[in-house]
Amino acid sequence: MAHTYVEVQQAVAAIREKTARVPRVGIILGSGLGSLADELEDATVIPYEAIPGFPRSTVYGHRGELAIGLLGGTPVVVMRGRFHFYEGYDMHQVTLPVRVMHALGCTTLIATNAAGGLRADWPVGELMCITDHIFMPGLAGHNPLRGANDDRLGVRFPPMLNAYTPELRALAQRVARAQGVTLQEGVYIMVAGPSFETGAELRMCQRLGADVVGMSTAPEVIVAAHAGMQVLAISLVTNQALPDGTPANHEEVMEAGAAARPRFGGLLKGIVAAL
Numbered sequence: 001m002a003h004t005y006v007e008v009q010q011a012v013a014a015i016r017e018k019t020a021r022v023p024r025v026g027i028i029l030g031s032g033l034g035s036l037a038d039e040l041e042d043a044t045v046i047p048y049e050a051i052p053g054f055p056r057s058t059v060y061g062h063r064g065e066l067a068i069g070l071l072g073g074t075p076v077v078v079m080r081g082r083f084h085f086y087e088g089y090d091m092h093q094v095t096l097p098v099r100v101m102h103a104l105g106c107t108t109l110i111a112t113n114a115a116g117g118l119r120a121d122w123p124v125g126e127l128m129c130i131t132d133h134i135f136m137p138g139l140a141g142h143n144p145l146r147g148a149n150d151d152r153l154g155v156r157f158p159p160m161l162n163a164y165t166p167e168l169r170a171l172a173q174r175v176a177r178a179q180g181v182t183l184q185e186g187v188y189i190m191v192a193g194p195s196f197e198t199g200a201e202l203r204m205c206q207r208l209g210a211d212v213v214g215m216s217t218a219p220e221v222i223v224a225a226h227a228g229m230q231v232l233a234i235s236l237v238t239n240q241a242l243p244d245g246t247p248a249n250h251e252e253v254m255e256a257g258a259a260a261r262p263r264f265g266g267l268l269k270g271i272v273a274a275l
């Protein structure tokens, strides 16, 4: 879509007015994880309102700003708060920031999210490196690449096998081991939300082969892969999402995010330093 390209260029121009730093890695911080952005050195912080085309983040717990600075010496751009389909944005709006990250110079995307654990043997607080996804809204027609393709942004029919870059997954495991952090691996299933899943839906997710369930990430990963970016994505199990368990709520998701922050933050920093 030609207007997407123009939109991306306008956002990049607005950001370039505030900083000349060229980020190599784009990082999306999920629910309850936003404060990792405070750890950037020499950061330029730009509220989403100041970036043309960026919608406003409406969810409690997701502050809306872009921070560009250094993380362990590596130039990065961090999204503090992302846009979700359930907020009413279309997939084009949800994924625009990833295209902007790529246009700013990022060759790697690191996405994080809060997710419900579908496995009884994984406690709250478990970290999982995403090996693959099942994108329910995408399969049902809400793919962010739907519509005319602009070849400047990527090819019409991009492959998604190995969208979660195997080398980055191996690197993440090496860093986790060195830090003594357990990093599980598994499949993320994205649902549209915002209601949490019924018992039957959770059973369906389990039977489809998913290990965690969440309401984000898959659209951003598709757009990153479309742009030729390398992708790493890590879920934090903020609640168990089991058909016979207790109902999920947003507060426990935020609390689990806060509790995991030092461990998750240390892992992310270590990964960026090892890139």
Ligand code: HPA
Residues within 6 Å of the ligand: 114, 115, 116, 117, 196, 197, 213, 214, 215, 238, 239, 240, 241, 248, 253
């Ligand atoms: N379901 C869907 N999305 C989520 C959950 C969940 O249980 N927890 C955090 N995000």
